[in-house]
Amino acid sequence: MSRRLIVEADGGSRGNPGPAGYGAVVRDAATGTVLAEIAESIGTATNNAAEYQGLIAGLAAAARLDPAAEVEARLDSKLVVEQMAGRWRVKHPDLRPLHERARDTAEQLGAVRYTWVPRARNAHADRLANEAMDAAAEGRPVRLDTAESPEPWEPVGAGAAASAEGAPGGGTAGAGADASAHGGPAAPAEGSGASEDPAPAPADAGAAPDPAADADTGAQPGVAGSAAATGWAAPDTSPTRLILLRHGETPLSSEQRFAGVGDIALTDTGHAQARAAARHLADSGIDAIVSSPLRRTRDTADPIAAELGLSVEEEPDLRELDFGAWEGMTFGEVQEAHPEELARWLANPHTAPFGAESFAEVAHRVAEARDRLLSRHARKTILVVSHVTPIKVLLQQALGAPPEALFRMHLDVGCLSRIDCYSDGPMVVRALNDTGHLTGHLA
Template sequence: MGRSLVVEADGGSRGNPGVAGYGALVRDAESGEVLARRAAPLGKASNNVAEYSGLIAGLAAAVQIDPAARIEVRMDSKLVIEQMAGRWKIKHEDMKRLALQAQEIVRALKVAGGSVDWGWIPRDKNKDADALSNDGMDGRTIMQNLWETTGSDAFDADDAGAGESADEGVAGRAAAPDPADAPGAAADAEAAVPPPPSKAPTRILLVRHGVTDFTVEGRLDGRGGPNPDLNEQGRAQAKAVAAGIRAKVGDRQVRFVASDLSRAQDTIRHAAEAAGVELHIDPDWDEQNFGSWDGELVRDLVQHQDFRRLRDDETYAAPGGGETHAELVERVREALLRTIESSPDGGVAVVATHRKPIMVVLADILGLDLAHAWLLAVAPGSFTGIEVWTDGHGSISFVNDTNHLRIPPQQ
């Protein structure tokens, strides 16, 4: 039976849409003790987007405390509560995206044996979360893990800066490099707390490549295939990515790494050039090889039973020289280890890669099997922030951050 927790969340916008921020906290349900506090600015956004962002941050913090927790969510937004409970429809695209992220956290929680109850409360009963959301609107980023006695936050308040992601992820135990590691290890609350590290972790910003024509058309585009370039939208995303990297990295030393595929390299080339550093190419960060299916429309392939095997069976390879998921995992783990070993002490590694390699890294940290790893959303041009130690332990500070893509880059 998981720990009983209460998530209180809120968000606000001064102008609706206007200067926005979110706030959330997690309490022990029995004692009322505050275990975690979260707040961050969102730039220009609506009240509803800010409220959903607070919910995501609160859920993520609760799952970080206990991946199998019994959670009661309390918010003064009746809209968010009713939509998440499934009683009201979601029409706005930004809210659909954020609701999906919240639902993915809930699904992973339920798989681990946890639960979530949704409850509306009056505004005067939600003052603590409201105060934190005002901190976010004032430009403050707060990531306090008050229950921890070891380890460190992945991106603390000094690291985050204005514009830190609302799409915080879940911290947990990374699967050790041995592929025989038990996939359900992250569900163990004791295993979720890593031992004291022998050296500082490596901070890694994973960037999914920008949009190509294949992305728009819904075609498979793995390694060994047509290797499409960024289209006009993707090139605009690359400029926004460069600005977003500058905001997150600041003055730290940074190493830029990209897969061997052109769309990944072109997504962070602007950022590397602006930093005056070399862009290193590592083919092990490439997308999975889909064999003869490369370039095919996914909507045509989903009808085939073999294609479904590719999603569910880690030992299955697409016809025509495709790569199994297990083979992909092995090379991505090697790429991650090289990235850790070659990154500057106290600096950041920025890695431009693809959906499935990012999925592999997150699934390793969370201990997810292949079927549940597919629930992780990683949009084109998005950021995912992690910290990883050389012994394989890691934590996730945010997933699928696309805030920078909503702000036009400075010319």
């Protein structure tokens, strides 16, 4: 059986054109182990040229490790992925030689397929590209040990990226529908106020996008990279619509206490909120209902399912963050009893309270759950009944916003938010914390 490798590649330019560099990582697909890292400054170049050179370097490193390997090359440049797949023409004269070099290098491997990923899933290569540019600017050697906490990674073939036959090297190429973004802490708790808004962790800085990238695609207006990606205009595909409903009130949410994976019942008000949501959503064209398996979300989802004549799919990865020993405590009580542990938890999204669950773990599983829903219910309208942390993560990732955005959102119990997810990348937030259906209708 052929060895399977993952190549993660990125490039950037500070000025476009300007001082440029690239980074590439080769991983073992089975374990995620880093087998090779490459980072190099390339002088003055455009973002697109740097992206291509990162891909070439990554493929060459994979070929040196095993010329017979099956490779999945992951890039956050849709331009490079689509051109390597043969779906977009290479019109710019400066990119044609790089495209040919990439094809020639790919042919040295057993098979190569190309996958578009959001920048947040390409953070290791992105850091290496920035390190190459920093090193050149500071007149020092490149340091390859710049990686911080390891990002979540996926085995070959994972994710929602679409594929097409005919890529160089005998493999497939894809630019897929996966527009998620991992990383960043999510706001905790089922309550409102201070317990929902700990201090955020800083976001990684990325190489600047190439504003001229779409000019070389040969694609029609409306594809990713055009106005569609900004949210001003809809792409030329029908979206998958996510209607996000936070469950109704519970005894803990009414007292602003941490409520994680405990099976908490709704209050009478919470049940009334669920009924009000059912009446409001009766004519919303919902095709599927997906719920966290916890009691408070199922008790919110079930009246809606009965109103619409649908069943409820349970998705375990949409459950709330596990707060461990802090379950049932207020933010103030935790701060008084465990100040050092709380400070570490708020400062680092990879830190879990008392060995429970970290913000980063929640962000990763929620993004995976969303990707499965988008694949399973493409171009449908999905009601997602979940909790404050998963819903904030979905909104933050859809906006492409930094982690700080999570702590500038407030979600009331029983509120609705909406996201349109397009198959060629963009996600557009249509509503956030809508509680109009609850006013005067809690019967």
